[in-house]
Amino acid sequence: YKMVIAVANQKGGCAKTTTAVNLATALAEGDPRQRLPARKVLLVDLDPQGNCSTSFGVEKRHLKRTVNDLLMNDSGEEMNVIEDFLLPPEQLTTAMRRAWAAEYPDKKKVPDHIKVNNLWLLPSDIHLSGAEIELSTRIGRETRLKEALATIEEDFDYIIIDTPPSLGLLTINALAAARWVIVPVQAEFYALEGMSLLMNSIKLVQRRINPHLKLLGIVMTMVLAKSKLSISVCNEVNKHFSRQVFKTMIQRLVKIAEAPSEGAPTVILHSPNNKTSGRGSHQYWTLAKEVHQRVQII
Amino acid sequence: YKMVIAVANQKGGCAKTTTAVNLATALAEGDPRQRLPARKVLLVDLDPQGNCSTSFGVEKRHLKRTVNDLLMNDSGEEMNVIEDFLLPPEQLTTAMRRAWAAEYPDKKKVPDHIKVNNLWLLPSDIHLSGAEIELSTRIGRETRLKEALATIEEDFDYIIIDTPPSLGLLTINALAAARWVIVPVQAEFYALEGMSLLMNSIKLVQRRINPHLKLLGIVMTMVLAKSKLSISVCNEVNKHFSRQVFKTMIQRLVKIAEAPSEGAPTVILHSPNNKTSGRGSHQYWTLAKEVHQRVQII
Ligand SMILES: Nc1ncnc2c1ncn2[C@@H]1O[C@H](COP(=O)(O)OP(=O)(O)OP(=O)(O)O)[C@@H](O)[C@H]1O
Ligand SMILES: Nc1ncnc2c1ncn2[C@@H]1O[C@H](COP(=O)(O)OP(=O)(O)OP(=O)(O)O)[C@@H](O)[C@H]1O
Ligand SMILES: [Mg+2]
Ligand SMILES: [Mg+2]
Numbered sequence A, B: 001y002k003m004v005i006a007v008a009n010q011k012g013g014c015a016k017t018t019t020a021v022n023l024a025t026a027l028a029e030g031d032p033r034q035r036l037p038a039r040k041v042l043l044v045d046l047d048p049q050g051n052c053s054t055s056f057g058v059e060k061r062h063l064k065r066t067v068n069d070l071l072m073n074d075s076g077e078e079m080n081v082i083e084d085f086l087l088p089p090e091q092l093t094t095a096m097r098r099a100w101a102a103e104y105p106d107k108k109k110v111p112d113h114i115k116v117n118n119l120w121l122l123p124s125d126i127h128l129s130g131a132e133i134e135l136s137t138r139i140g141r142e143t144r145l146k147e148a149l150a151t152i153e154e155d156f157d158y159i160i161i162d163t164p165p166s167l168g169l170l171t172i173n174a175l176a177a178a179r180w181v182i183v184p185v186q187a188e189f190y191a192l193e194g195m196s197l198l199m200n201s202i203k204l205v206q207r208r209i210n211p212h213l214k215l216l217g218i219v220m221t222m223v224l225a226k227s228k229l230s231i232s233v234c235n236e237v238n239k240h241f242s243r244q245v246f247k248t249m250i251q252r253l254v255k256i257a258e259a260p261s262e263g264a265p266t267v268i269l270h271s272p273n274n275k276t277s278g279r280g281s282h283q284y285w286t287l288a289k290e291v292h293q294r295v296q297i298i
Helices: A016-029 A067-071 A081-085 A089-103 A126-135 A144-150 A169-177 A189-193 A195-208 A228-244 A254-262 A279-297 B016-029 B051-055 B067-071 B081-085 B089-103 B126-135 B144-150 B169-177 B189-193 B195-208 B228-244 B254-262 B279-297
Strands: A004-007 A041-045 A119-122 A158-162 A180-186 A214-221 B004-007 B041-045 B119-122 B158-162 B180-186 B214-221
Touching (some): A004 A016, A004 A169, A016 A041, A016 A119, A016 A180, A016 A279, A067 A126, A081 A119, A126 B195, A189 A228, A195 B126, A254 B228, B004 B016, B004 B169, B016 B180, B016 B214, B067 B081, B067 B126, B089 B119, B089 B254, B126 B169, B144 B169, B169 B195, B189 B195, B254 B279
Parallel strands (some): A004 A180, A041 A119, B004 B158, B004 B180, B041 B158
16 A cells, blocks of 8 residues: 555646656666666556557557456456556567667667566556446445555555546546555646646545545646746745645656657656756656655655 | 537647637637638636636636536526626626736736637636536436527527546537537647547447537647657648648647736737747637638538
8 A cells, every 4th residue: 555656637738647657667667876776566557548558659459458347347256467457567568669660660679778677557448438437336436446456566566557637536546546646737827727626636535535645746747947937837836835846847858758659758768867868867767766765754 | 509619639738728718719809801700709618627717817716607507407497698607708808907917017008909809708617527427327417518508509609618638428518519529639649549539439429419510620739840759640640630630730839838827818919910929829810710611611
């Protein structure tokens, strides 16, 4: 129960998936220079769009079973989640290397660093979009994910859950299963609007379903260092939530937006020490380190 | 029934609100030079985040009644929608001018062009986020918006509906009430993912609830003219949906992102002829013209 982290914000396009994918990958890989240990990580894709799978070049039509089957399981029998539902690191690595080769057909060899070691993925699929309505009348509709993850929790150091842009049953399931929640906030004007709605929902889940849930932090994303708008939104968020905002800010960078088309997270594609193409990678490695520290302290 | 347009895409942050707001405002204002007549327009905010209201500087805590009350109305009695629920152009203008003055405290006078003439707003509020689950067990859950709008349809030339980033009951209500649907697609990799899911949903609504519904067009948004990623996503969308993609593309421009903090749509804030700050305005005026032409022809 200790290390389940939901990444949530009902505002669309604020970098929930980008943050969940890069955070999970960096925490799995670890970085000895930063004293960030390698950890066994499970990434859960609870968004019907399945953008987490795309981030690793995974083709959704080849998936055997997805998180949808887990949530809808009414048979009462124990499922073998690790065997039947999770994509192991070897399978993710194969998908990444194939997607990278497709993006760079003229390159003879896929670089060795295009791989993951300690990361498993629980993929979603298109049918998950029906789950909200289908679950709404079932028993234990809010805690189905929590029950499903309870059987495998001991096998992982971190479980990171990507959520869809809404406060419906899928996100409630994620908040019910989580110990922590990370909220990405885009440094743009509309983003301020939804913060109070989200904080209300978190309080409601804490009171009614999951008293252990805590806000781990708020991460500012797509920040444009020199933009008046960005600066004023960051100031506004810091004013209302000062202690909870992570020191690490993620800037709006083309390399981060391009990573999904190359089939791998930016923390894998680019070395954090590369001054030109590695700035996004560096920022997400720094965020992973900050997350790891906060989880230890609290 | 002829001119109800839903703006929908379950991918978050692809500029649904920005497109709905600027399109509604341009169609309401009209532009004699472009032979675009002024029209009486209603903008419906069906997103619990209420970003449409923010776009006009409307403070949500002062709202008397919202779209939520309309959808949840089980009393069977006719409501006086125009009197009790809609914000008229004078009220939107007051809110815009107040928000603009707050953003520019050192300016003595608010410019005259900060106003709207023919635009009404049906606002949403935070309670709408509970509507998905509350509606799911009520009679006629999919056509409540259609019924509510039926009483006022004759009073407007266009009704534009902004939707939340999901394919749940709120968006289904919008598609059931609409004659046309406009799909904004961000020129980024993840955006391609959700297109088939959305097209399936539109087909399902056409078959089961609303046979009149047609795709009016796909508009590419946040396009970066020189970016490899943008170009390849635009090519991909054109390959699969060629005839349906609007000729007008909306570029990623800072002035468009800054408009909500000034309390007015970019088509009002900036003249389309202003070469430096008016490019976004010009692109949305051109899109309004293209929408007007398509609706006439089909
Ligand atoms: N720091 C960044 N710089 C540039 N582009 C970014 C950055 N972070 C994310 N993006 C891009 O912005 C878009 C939105 O990000 P993403 O899909 O991760 O957000 P999301 O919150 O998961 O969206 P949704 O609400 O649809 O789930 C994507 O195209 C992504 O590649
Ligand atoms: N062409 C553009 N150039 C720059 N920024 C833009 C552009 N269009 C929209 N934006 C900004 O991008 C963000 C997302 O846009 P918007 O909120 O309109 O999308 P949406 O699809 O309505 O999001 P949601 O899924 O949350 O409803 C906003 O901060 C907006 O100001
Ligand atoms: Mg996402
Ligand atoms: Mg919106």
